Amino acid sequence: MARIELDLAHAYRPNPQQDSDYALLPLKMTFEDGGAYALLGPSGCGKTTLLNITSGLLQPSHGKVLFDGRDMTRLSPQERNIAQVFQFPVIYDTMTVAENLAFPLRNRKVPEAQIKKRVGEIAEMLDMSGQLNQRAAGLAADAKQKISLGRGLVRPDVSAVLFDEPLTVIDPHLKWQLRRKLKQIHHELKLTLIYVTHDQVEALTFADQVVVMTRGRAVQVGPADALFERPQHTFVGHFIGSPGMNFLNAEVRGSKLLLAGDEWPLPAGVQLPEGPLKLGVRPEYVEVTAPNAPGAVAAKVRQVQDVGTHLMLTAEVQGVPLKARLGVEWLSLKPGDEVWLQLLGQHSCFYVNEELVS
Numbered sequence: 398m399a400r401i402e403l404d405l406a407h408a409y410r411p412n413p414q415q416d417s418d419y420a421l422l423p424l425k426m427t428f429e430d431g432g433a434y435a436l437l438g439p440s441g442c443g444k445t446t447l448l449n450i451t452s453g454l455l456q457p458s459h460g461k462v463l464f465d466g467r468d469m470t471r472l473s474p475q476e477r478n479i480a481q482v483f484q485f486p487v488i489y490d491t492m493t494v495a496e497n498l499a500f501p502l503r504n505r506k507v508p509e510a511q512i513k514k515r516v517g518e519i520a521e522m523l524d525m526s527g528q529l530n531q532r533a534a535g536l537a538a539d540a541k542q543k544i545s546l547g548r549g550l551v552r553p554d555v556s557a558v559l560f561d562e563p564l565t566v567i568d569p570h571l572k573w574q575l576r577r578k579l580k581q582i583h584h585e586l587k588l589t590l591i592y593v594t595h596d597q598v599e600a601l602t603f604a605d606q607v608v609v610m611t612r613g614r615a616v617q618v619g620p621a622d623a624l625f626e627r628p629q630h631t632f633v634g635h636f637i638g639s640p641g642m643n644f645l646n647a648e649v650r651g652s653k654l655l656l657a658g659d660e661w662p663l664p665a666g667v668q669l670p671e672g673p674l675k676l677g678v679r680p681e682y683v684e685v686t687a688p689n690a691p692g693a694v695a696a697k698v699r700q701v702q703d704v705g706t707h708l709m710l711t712a713e714v715q716g717v718p719l720k721a722r723l724g725v726e727w728l729s730l731k732p733g734d735e736v737w738l739q740l741l742g743q744h745s746c747f748y749v750n751e752e753l754v755s
C-alpha cells in the first residue's frame with residue numbers, strides 16, 4: 398500500500414490557455430495509506446481522468462504523482478503496482494471462478510498454498526465460496542462483475558485498488574449489498590481504495606473521504622457529514638443531499654444581514670464580509686415558525702408532497718423556490734398559503750463567489 402500524493406493539472410489538448418482547456422485544473426491531493434475514497438461528480442467533471450492519472454493509464458500534462466514520496470509520474474500501472482476494476486467484467490470465461498481469482502497472484506508467482514488461502518478468503522467475502530469451481534462463462538453479469546471485484550482485491554501487496562463505476566452492471570438490490578460489502582472488505586483488508594462514481598449514495602456509503610468534483614476541480618474532500626453540514630462550495634451544497642441545499646441572495650451591511658426584504662442582526666459568532674453573499678440552508682434545517690419571528694422570512698406555499706415519513710414543502714421566497722423537509726403535522730398546508738420559514742440559525746452557511754466564508 399502507499400500514500401499517494403497528486404500535485405498536477407491535465408489538459409488533453411496541447412497548449413492549454415484557459416480553464417476550459419483543462420480536464421483537471423491544478424489540484425493538490427493526498428490519498429492516505431489504507432483510506433477509502435470516492436471521486437464523485439457529474440459526467441465530464443474529470444473523475445476518470447483523475448483515476449487514470451493515479452493508476453498510470455494516463456500521464457498528467459503538468460505536475461507529479463508521488464507514491465510514498467517516490468516520483469511515479471511516468472510509470473505504468475504495473476510498475477506502480479495498481480489493481481484496477483472497470484465498469485464491465487474483465488475475466489476469463491474459460492476459467493473457473495477460483496482460477497480467475499487466483500490469476501493475479503499466479504502472475505506474481507505467489508506460492509500455491511497462499512493463493513488457495515487468499516482466494517478462499519476473497520470468495521467468502523464476496524459470497525462466492527459455493528461457486529469457486531464453476532466456469533465463469535455460465536455465470537450471470539452480476540457474478541462476473543463480482544469476480545472482477547475479487548480480482549482487484551485479491552493481491553494484498555498492491556499500492557491501491559481503483560474502481561471506475563464498478564457497480565453499473567449490477568442490479569439495484571445486489572448493488573446495495575455489494576456497496577456495504579465493499580465497505581466491510583475495506584475494513585478487513587485495509588487496502589487503499591479509490592472509487593469513481595456519479596452516484597452520491599454509492600459514494601457516501603462506500604467512502605470515508607469523498608472528493609467532490611465539478612468542471613475539472615476538486616471542490617471539497619471530506620467525510621459525508623462535513624459535505625452535508627459545511628459544504629465548502631455551493632456546488633457541494635447543491636449536489637449532495639436530496640434535494641440539495643437552498644440558496645438565497647443576501648447582503649451584509651455593517652452588523653446587519655439583509656435577507657428577503659428584512660434586516661437581521663448577524664447570527665451570534667458569525668463574521669461575514671461586507672457586501673452581497675448567498676445564504677445556504679439545507680431543507681432539513683428549514684422550520685415553519687410564527688409570523689415575524691426573528692430571522693424568519695415570509696414564503697408562499699407552492700407544493701406539499703407527502704413522502705411517507707415526512708413532507709417535502711416547496712415554497713417561494715421573493716420569487717426563489719425553496720425546499721423544506723417538514724413533519725407530517727404540516728399536511729394541512731395548501732398551495733397559496735403564506736408560511737414563515739426560519740432560515741437563520743446554527744446550520745446557516747454563507748457563500749461569497751460560491752466559496753464558504755462562514
Ligand SMILES: Nc1ncnc2c1ncn2[C@@H]1O[C@H](COP(=O)(O)OP(=O)(O)OP(=O)(O)O)[C@@H](O)[C@H]1O
Nearest residue numbers: 409410420438439440441442443444445446447595
Ligand atoms: N481521451 C480524451 N481526449 C480528449 N478529451 C477527453 C478525453 N477523455 C476525457 N476527455 C474530456 O475531459 C473531461 C473530463 O472527462 P472524464 O472522462 O475524466 O470525466 P468523468 O467525470 O469521468 O465523466 P464520466 O462520468 O462521463 O466518465 C471531459 O470534458 C471529457 O470530454
